[in-house]
Amino acid sequence: MIPAAFDYVRAESADEAIALLTEHGDEAKLLAGGHSLLPLMKLRLASPTVLIDVGRLEDLRFIRDAGDHIAIGALTRHRDLETSDLLGEAAPLLQHAAGHVGDPQVRHRGTIGGSLAHADPASDLPAVVLALGGTLVANGPNGEREIAIGDFYTGFLESALEPDELLTEIRIPKLTTLGWSFQKFNRRAQDWAIVGVAAVRAEEGSGVGLVNMGSTPLYAAGVVEALNSGADAASAADRAVEGTEAQHDNNATVEYREHLARVLVRRALEESGLA
Amino acid sequence: MKITMTVNGVQHSDEVEPRTLLAYHLRDALGLTGTNIGCDTSSCGACTIHVDGESVKSCTMLAVQADGSTVTTIEGLANGDTLHPMQRCFQENHGLQCGYCTPGMVMAAVSLLEENPDPTEREVRLGLEGNLCRCTGYHNIVQSVLACAAENNGGAA
Ligand SMILES: Cc1cc2nc3c(=O)[nH]c(=O)nc-3n(C[C@H](O)[C@H](O)[C@H](O)COP(=O)(O)OP(=O)(O)OC[C@H]3O[C@@H](n4cnc5c(N)ncnc54)[C@H](O)[C@@H]3O)c2cc1C
Ligand code: FES
Numbered sequence: 001m002i003p004a005a006f007d008y009v010r011a012e013s014a015d016e017a018i019a020l021l022t023e024h025g026d027e028a029k030l031l032a033g034g035h036s037l038l039p040l041m042k043l044r045l046a047s048p049t050v051l052i053d054v055g056r057l058e059d060l061r062f063i064r065d066a067g068d069h070i071a072i073g074a075l076t077r078h079r080d081l082e083t084s085d086l087l088g089e090a091a092p093l094l095q096h097a098a099g100h101v102g103d104p105q106v107r108h109r110g111t112i113g114g115s116l117a118h119a120d121p122a123s124d125l126p127a128v129v130l131a132l133g134g135t136l137v138a139n140g141p142n143g144e145r146e147i148a149i150g151d152f153y154t155g156f157l158e159s160a161l162e163p164d165e166l167l168t169e170i171r172i173p174k175l176t177t178l179g180w181s182f183q184k185f186n187r188r189a190q191d192w193a194i195v196g197v198a199a200v201r202a203e204e205g206s207g208v209g210l211v212n213m214g215s216t217p218l219y220a221a222g223v224v225e226a227l228n229s230g231a232d233a234a235s236a237a238d239r240a241v242e243g244t245e246a247q248h249d250n251n252a253t254v255e256y257r258e259h260l261a262r263v264l265v266r267r268a269l270e271e272s273g274l275a
Numbered sequence: 276m277k278i279t280m281t282v283n284g285v286q287h288s289d290e291v292e293p294r295t296l297l298a299y300h301l302r303d304a305l306g307l308t309g310t311n312i313g314c315d316t317s318s319c320g321a322c323t324i325h326v327d328g329e330s331v332k333s334c335t336m337l338a339v340q341a342d343g344s345t346v347t348t349i350e351g352l353a354n355g356d357t358l359h360p361m362q363r364c365f366q367e368n369h370g371l372q373c374g375y376c377t378p379g380m381v382m383a384a385v386s387l388l389e390e391n392p393d394p395t396e397r398e399v400r401l402g403l404e405g406n407l408c409r410c411t412g413y414h415n416i417v418q419s420v421l422a423c424a425a426e427n428n429g430g431a432a
């Protein structure tokens with residue numbers, strides 16, 4: 001399977017990538033690791049006429065301690081996250097979940113920025129960043145802006161990023177973590193989750209994100225509200241499907257997904273000692 | 276677009292269409308047909324090669340993305356007639372039947388041991404989760420990799 005023809009440009013800097021996006025408009029797509037975009041292009045579900053390769057922007061590949069948060073460059077690969085001791089200390093949930101994205105070959109290419117920007121409800125890292133309350137940094141022709149992860153997802157494969165914006169950095173608050181859990185339920189080892197749950201318990205509060213329970217990655221607000229008012233794991237988990245819109249597909253019916261969400265949230269809360 | 280890469284120690288410069296996938300470039304332009312294409316949808320791992328020392332699925336990478344890189348395919352592992360230890364361990368442990376998945380399995384396994392030289396059986400299974408085999412039931416593949424690791428670490432094969 002061969003993608004439709006396109007022009008290929010390699011951006012040598014973030015500024016050049018933004019200038020190219022501005023120049024080519026809607027016809028262009030950024031290419032990071034290519035592990036979401038290329039499969040779509042091979043199936044001709046996406047046919048951009050210009051690909052702007054940002055895969056070599058080494059200065060957007062970092063994991064740094066920035067005081068009250070961990071700063072992660074958008075081009076940081078899943079493999080870099082998985083093997084980062086700094087992340088293991090400061091955000092073990094993210095480090096662990098990154099090691100469960102796809103398979104080793106996928107993790108050698110795929111990036112956190114691509115994962116978040118792609119806005120696939122079935123992806124793991126958006127739910128993790130939702131649970132952790134991360135902030136995304138976008139750069140465009142008008143400069144830099146911050147977007148709270150809670151405001152980022154606007155629809156199926158749609159985000160608050162403007163077509164001429166580049167995601168440059170992901171900021172993960174440094175929490176005093178008391179417990180965490182990542183539950184991923186799938187049929188084949190390397191697959192996306194049929195349903196997944198990311199949960200964190202910290203001195204600063206609790207967070208729970210849901211994978212594949214609607215048209216966007218979701219924050220389990222009902223569960224967190226229940227926890228904040230002192231509910232135990234089982235009764236908080238009863239609220240797992242509040243605000244979700246699970247879809248039916250080859251892997252699961254809506255009912256089965258909802259059942260999984262309750263069970264996996266309960267397991268996640270128990271494992272992270274949330275209740 | 277003109278790209279240059281070192282493949283199995285030999286430098287190649289070629290004109291490619293940007294949409295050419297690396298797997299096709301290696302097979303069709305460079306004649307390195309050891310890299311198999313199984314699913315062509317990023318799932319089976321048959322097309323696994325190393326780019327700058329790490330395993331990747333070459334059906335999910337553009338040839339232009341590998342411009343300037345060092346690529347190793349299954350053809351680049353053996354030293355003349357001497358098999359790479361991983362190839363020999365697959366042979367000795369009956370780690371293959373039809374052989375279709377084998378180039379990708381071996382490449383994934385070599386990359387796995389680079390990253391984790393002394394894996395447990397479970398770590399080998401997880402490390403090969405991106406590679407599907409329709410014949411062996413995986414058992415002997417896992418044995419092959421464990422044997423190779425043991426040998427590398429000075430233990431009995
Ligand atoms: C076999 C396989 C299994 C997988 N399994 C999983 C899984 O279990 N869980 C999971 O979460 N994911 C999975 N993935 C997806 C994988 O994690 C992708 O790597 C990731 O979703 C996208 O990252 P990328 O760098 O490859 O992005 P690309 O494919 O390059 O880009 C994806 C989209 O994001 C845009 N984009 C990329 N970078 C930026 C940026 N910096 N700023 C703005 N826009 C940007 C692109 O324009 C494109 O629209 C799997 C992929 C494969 C092929
Ligand atoms: S052919 Fe590339 S993963 Fe199957």
Ligand code: FES
Nearest residue numbers: 372373408409410
């Ligand atoms: S040996 Fe036949 S597919 Fe693996």
